[in-house]
Amino acid sequence: MSFQPALQAPAATPISQPLARAPHPLRPIMKLLSYIKQWKSAARETIARASIAAQFLSLIHITDAYICSTTLVQGPSMLPTLNYSGDVVLIEHLSHRLGKLEPGDIVVVRSPVDPKKIVAKRIVGMEGDRVTYLTEPSYSESSRTVLVPKGHVWIQGDNVYASADSRYFGAVPYGLIQGRAFLRIGI
DSSP states (O other), X not given: OOOOOOOOOOOOOOOOOOOOOOOOTTHHHHHHHHHHHHHHHHHHHHHHHHHHHHHHHHHHHHIIIIIEEEEEEXXXXXXXXXXXXXXXXXXXXXXXXXXXXOTTOEEEEEOSSOTTOEEEEEEEEOTTOEEEEXXXXXXXXXXXXXXXXXXXXXXXXXXXXXXXXXXXXXXEEGGGEEEEEEEEEOO
């Protein structure tokens, strides 16, 4: 018998794991650039929306201050024309700036007595007019005539028994006029 080494199959070696790849050196920068792109897109959208909102609010402000606004009527001085229990009046701001007010117009005026208060009254006389009014409405004998000075109007409430108006504080300067009432909305 002869001794022959048996051919043996090579020993099974474990499958070697592939080597971990080193991250690309620019990968963090690429990720950062991706985040910046997303941020810029969101920022552009936010700025665009804020711009639209600012334009809308500016339009509302300009309309309210210079063209047309609303006010709530308070007090009985303009009864029966305006109801003191909640009529809303639309006011246009162009007539008094253009000098287009006339006797008979209802105007909204900042009160000469209390500048925080807004009052609605009717124009009875314009500058240069002579206005005769009852000093005490209960007594028809006591009247007084005044000349409305330049740059002023004479205003009175329709309800002379319950109105603090030019009979008490005199003619009102144009500068205190806020606007002319052109539409009443009853609530």
